[in-house]
Amino acid sequence: MKLKALFNRFTFLVGARYGISRKHSQLVSFISTLSTAGLVIGVALLIVVMSVMNGFDRELRERILGIMPQAMIYHREGITDSTALIAQLKRDKRVLEAAPFVQIQGLFNHQKHVAPANVFGVDPAQESRLNSLEDYLPPKAFEQLDRNPQGVIVGQGIADKLRVVVGDKISLIIPRSSDANSAPGILMLDVVAILRSNTNVDQTLALMNVNTASQASEFPGKVSGIRLKVNDLFEAPTIVSDLINVLPVGYFGSHWMRTHGTIYEAIHMSKNLVGLLLLLIIGIAAFNLVSTLIMVVVDKQGDIAILRTLGASSKEIIGIFMIQGGLIGLIGTSIGAVLGVILSWVVTDLIAGLEKILGIQFLHSDVYPISYLPSNLSWLDVVQVSATSLFICFFAALYPAWRASRVQPAEALRYE
Structure with missing residues (x-):
């Protein structure tokens, strides 16, 4: 399937209009908002958690190993x-x-x-x-x-x-x-x-x-x-x-490695496990995207049928809904990435302020390696998380787009 047949000026215009339009049923609009919010939360949390784990890694290397013998x-x-x-x-x-x-x-x-x-x-x-x-x-x-x-x-x-x-x-x-x-x-x-x-x-x-x-x-x-x-x-x-x-x-x-190697391994294992769990949140949000697009297909069957009668091909219909799904994924991922970067920059001061207000300490150095929550934002992590989120959203949009291309104009317009 050639990309030119899927993505052209026509499919971009119609797909973008469907993506930003709010002229859907209330249920479709609610699920669309929910899927976008899920992406925002998943991407933001994943970036913040990876920054915190990077912070623990940095503090172990620069602070603890800067004091204890190497x-x-x-x-x-x-x-x-x-x-x-x-x-x-x-x-x-x-x-x-x-x-x-x-x-x-x-x-x-x-x-x-x-x-x-x-x-x-x-x-x-x-x-x-x-x-x-x-x-x-x-x-x-x-x-x-x-x-x-x-x-x-x-x-x-x-x-x-x-x-x-x-x-x-x-x-x-x-x-x-x-x-x-x-x-x-x-x-x-x-x-x-x-x-x-x-x-x-x-x-x-x-x-x-x-x-x-x-x-x-x-x-x-x-x-x-x-x-x-x-x-x-x-x-x-x-x-x-x-x-x-x-x-x-x-x-x-x-x-x-004998004295503090277990801490280092635990940090990296925790980073991988928590990253996997939060990646599942993005996956769940992507499944919500599937539900959203399928409901949009059902809601827009008449529009799809009219486009088909006006000469739109099955490939162009697929392209329209792929662009709509990609637009939702792009909006959710972009907002989540920006929010995650901002939170990564302020999370250390935010937790310190919260500890001061509540009068408690979340991390004690007799239990944890350090007594505060560090953060070290890596732009490579931001790019990887964003790319993974967009990749998942792209494939989540494939099935609803294929379903839209299978709509038969005669059946869809029979009761219009």
């Missing part, structure tokens, strides 16, 4: 000469930065309140080149940590659980894994700053001076490992594996 190299008995090891690791061009750290799993205590913590002993001078921690800390927080050997920076979640503020003293209880019968170590620390990243990192992360942490760790005078910043996040497992293979026995590695 890759780590450990030794079973601690690392004595970290400077030499760092120089060796940085010979690999995929390693951008490296810094020593001491990792301690402990329990903070303040008055009657306790909070578990993942404590990292870091060198403030090197740490600023490795991650974006300073973006979420008060000015000169690292300088205070460097000057005060007993200083500690705690996440906002830990501070809330302990009910402490900057200047308070807290104790760190460190279990001795090497000897189950030995008493745990206790270290008194001063809170010099509070980390506020609005992510689940705030619930467990604490930072202290690397030398103080080393003396309190299982291997005094040594560091636990080396934190790495790599050139490609998704190559981190391969990079760690390659580095371990050239190091002596006793070294092992870890990377962000």
Whole structure:
């Protein structure tokens, strides 16, 4: 079937007039409005949800992984000469930065309140080149940590659980894994700053001076490992594996895919599942379009018969109703796309304002990766959603258009 026979000036004019005309029965007009509204809602929601999922993906990569180590190299008995090891690791061009750290799993205590913590002993001078921690800390927080050997920076979640503020003293209880019968170590620390990243990192992360942490760790005078910043996040497992293979026995590695990979996979799975569900909404709206066009065919049988007697071919009748269906789909998709883009731009502030008005918080960082609703609009997603919607509407209009072409003039005009 040639497109020229389906779509010409005549079919465009008549199809467009049918599409924008409101001279239908009330039922036809209602169903037409309903199908258009369904398209608007489906397209808008799909764009907003995909933008929110993109926002979660961006925050995981830029915020959480900007704070937590991307890759780590450990030794079973601690690392004595970290400077030499760092120089060796940085010979690999995929390693951008490296810094020593001491990792301690402990329990903070303040008055009657306790909070578990993942404590990292870091060198403030090197740490600023490795991650974006300073973006979420008060000015000169690292300088205070460097000057005060007993200083500690705690996440906002830990501070809330302990009910402490900057200047308070807290104790760190460190279990001795090497000897189950030995008493745990206790270290008194001063809170010099509070980390506020609005992510689940705030619930467990604490930072202290690397030398103080080393003396309190299982291997005094040594560091636990080396934190790495790599050139490609998704190559981190391969990079760690390659580095371990050239190091002596006793070294092992870890990377962000082990610590936060499940969150990343969950975000992408949720995006795909929710996208599929909302795509079904568009499909349902397309079925409403089928109902609309079939009722228009029944309502306009007399008009179709007159067009046929005036010389319109079956192909031109098909073209008329294809254009009408496409016009409804184009209007619904366009309005939905514009509405979706606008909502994607304002959804973060909108939810934040709603939380403030209602006095509740929808997302808590102890349950979700971040404590606010992010959004990152991708124009490629907008184009894909719009194209998919128009594609579905095009095929939804095929059957009603074929039914219109089968109307027999004599039968349709018999009772006119």
